[in-house]
Amino acid sequence: MYYPFFDPTMLHPSMLLLIPALLLSFWAQMRVKSTFDRFSQVRARGGVTGAQAARMLLDRFGLSSVPVNHVEGDLTDHYDPRDRTLSLSDAVYSSSSIAAIGIAAHEVGHAIQHSEGYAPLMFRNRVAPAVGLVSNMAIPLFIIGFMMRGQFLMNLGIVLFLGATIFHLVTLPVEYNASSRAITILNGTGALAPDELNGARSVLNAAAWTYVAAALMAVLHLVRLLILRGSSQDR
Known part of the structure; x- marks a missing residue:
């Protein structure tokens, strides 16, 4: 959605379509920050850190070969399926908070999904490399086609952006499933007490809304491109 040159379509009324997604994205970012900040201040009674919880859960599911690494940044936690590594951010790796343990378990959920x-x-995983390439090309191609009234370039841009939209939609079940697994596998391990699981669940639910916002933005942007293509035929 970041254009390398002036985009004349930004003046089109179809821009209004994106307002709900922008508002949801802003709300989701505020919610995930406030929820994480809240539960990052609550130390889990079990006393284990995010890294220790991740290691314990990975070993429990036969994934002892998956290393738990420390990565710099704020909420940069991720599982990399390419080299089967799990990385935890500054606020998670060494923290024994409810939020840290919940996020660590979420990333373990991805590792279990992969296994x-x-x-x-x-x-x-299969489409991610291609999506990263074509999503950067989709909008510029469409805009050039729109300015030149070239149906082929507009259609090509729409097809490429459709791939990115599908990627965002597929991400939703992946993330929700990982969060569901996180709560399930934490239950009974001692990393979090039963009454602390709700805190971890709140953190993961808040984070999930950012993926919902991204998917909604992609869908509405695709609809906008279709509207613009139709309007170009009337010029």
Whole structure:
């Protein structure tokens, strides 16, 4: 959505379509920050850190070969399926907060998905490299086609952006499933007491809304491109 040159379509009334997604994105970012900040101040009674919880859960599911690394940044936690590594951010790796343990378990959920061949994750992994390339080309191609009234370039841009939209939609079940797994696998481990699981669940639910906002933005932007293509035929 970041254009390298002036985009005349920004003056089109279809821009109004994006307002709900922008508002949801802003709300989701505020919610995830406030929820994380709240539960990052609550130390889990079990006393284990995010890194220790991740290591314990990985070993429990036969994933002792997956290393738990420390990565700099704020909420840069991720599981990398390419080299099967799990990385935890500054606020998670060494923290024994409810929020840290919940996020660490979420990333373990991704590692378990990978080991089990969870279909949505496997599909996302396969298309991710291509999506990263074509999504950067989609909007510029469409804008050039719109300015030149070239249907082929507009259609090509729409097809490429459709791939990015599908990627965002597939991400939703991947992330929600990882969060569901996180709460399930934490239960009974001692990393979090039963009454602390709700805090971890709140953090993960808040984070999930950022993916919902991204998916909604992609869908509405795709609709906008279709509207613009139709309007170009009337010029």
